[in-house]
Amino acid sequence: MSQLATSTTDTAVAVPAAEASVRQPRWESLKPLVLDAAVPTASYYLLSKGFGMGTLAALAWSSVVPAGRTLWSVVKERQVNGLAALILAANVVGLLLSLVAGDPRLMLAKDSGVTATIGIAVLVSVVGGRPLMTAGLKPWVTKGNPVRMAVWERLIDERGQFARMERMFSVFWGVALLGEAAVRAVGAYTLPVDTMVWLGGVIAGVTITATVVVSGALVVDPMEKKLSEEVAALGR
Structure with missing residues (x-):
């Protein structure tokens, strides 16, 4: 009975420890x-x-x-x-x-300038070989699991389809942000100011939602599947 109690205690201690070891890499x-x-x-x-x-x-x-x-x-x-x-x-x-003050249309277009800056930087990072959007993609795909993170690094180093999908994720977001900036800038100078005050937020929301859905289906899901297959092949 005492052995069973000891075993149960050890298991109870091991589970939180294992969970903590996963949470730490995830964080x-x-x-x-x-x-x-x-x-x-x-x-x-x-x-x-x-x-x-x-x-x-x-x-x-x-x-x-x-x-x-x-x-x-x-x-x-x-x-x-x-x-x-x-x-x-x-x-x-x-x-x-x-x-810049005094021109309400220019003030509306201001956010487009910020978004365009981010979009261009993301695309340049892809060309430079260090995709910026990987900062959000990697934790999502690896789920903070040390084994999945190690497999991720190996697949990226192989420079195959997995690495191309990593870059494509940032391309999707860079192009989407540039497109959203262009649409809002055009709207700022062609539509009534009152209309663009609320429409700007709608355009941004639609762009983000569409990009999440498209990049998820074409990049995130296939990368998660590939990573899971590789981990399963390791027997872990």
């Missing part, structure tokens, strides 16, 4: 996305919409984290943190465009 893989993109974006909306801070001040304060992360990566790691630098660049563009 580590998601941390760059959270710190470099989610925190600055959420900070901007919280400061501007929640606390009524002006656009310039909200953009400036929300740039602190990506600016610090970019500087740290250059000084400490001798390389540029791509995602943090992207968010910082987008905020700088927003700051510059926010200085």
